[in-house]
Amino acid sequence: MKRLIVTGSLLLVAVIVCSSWGFLGHRTIHQLAIYELPPSMRYYFHQNMSEIVKNSVRPDQRRSQDKEEASKHFVDLELYGDSAAWRMPLLWKDAVKKYGKDSLLKCGYVPYHVITMKEKLTAAFRNGNKDSILFYAIDLGHYISDAHVPLHVTENYDGQLSNQKGLHSLWESMVPEIEIQKYDLRGRHKAKYLKHPERSIWRAVRQSYKLLPDVFAAEKEVTRSFTEAEKYRVQIRNGREYKNYTSAFAKAYSARLGETINKQLISSANLLADFWYTAWVDAGCPNLNKGLLKNEKNKEALQVEMEAFKKNQLLEKKLLLSKQGSDKED
């Protein structure tokens, strides 16, 4: 639920509920993207992997403190007019001219924010400030991943307009949590240079948008084989009623969707690696490996992970940080 406003004791609930892709999705995407980088970048990113993975959800956590944060995570395409995914300007400055800044802040602008973050990352690489490099690399990844979630590109972002409330976290959190063991997380992609990053992120947005009809239709179809009690789990917390989909429903929904979520997760990692690489190339390929290559232990660890990544064994070998438990990570 993207725009839920909560305070006090509900804050923790809010962070969990508001998490786009959920903690698991974001963290997994950031880790996989590291393995897709060329060696000239991979060592450095791997050296900082636990920080990158852990902070991949930081932009969601900022939402509770920063009113302007939320609209960086989505774009409600329908509010920008007919066929907006194909008609919206590629660049922020043209979008401001066309719609005005207030509309963009209200209706969301994730694809433009991705480009802003990419430019900040390029500047950070150029300046050689390691803290800034990590900061912008992590945030950039978050927004790219959000753009791959179909429910982040529609005004019906939680199924609230079609009597399917709760669909947001079903798609991006519940299903991946339940199904990740079955996902193919194999590395088939190598980071490539993006000549037109703005076109690339818009392509991703369009792909998310094209998935939407099926995201909604699948829920309706699966509902036909469930009673209300089988479909929802009702919990009372702090005197409020919370209705969530049951695991049984999430499993049936996932089966009906097929590989969609798995594919979007991998596409997110692929495009993230491409963006990181492009920012680095645009900054003149600064040397990130200084001193790192002497660390044999790290090199060996990375090699083991790369092997597991290629064979889809990260989970089996307990190398996927997002599944190693939040106690260990936090």
Ligand SMILES: [Zn+2]
């Ligand atoms: Zn987000």
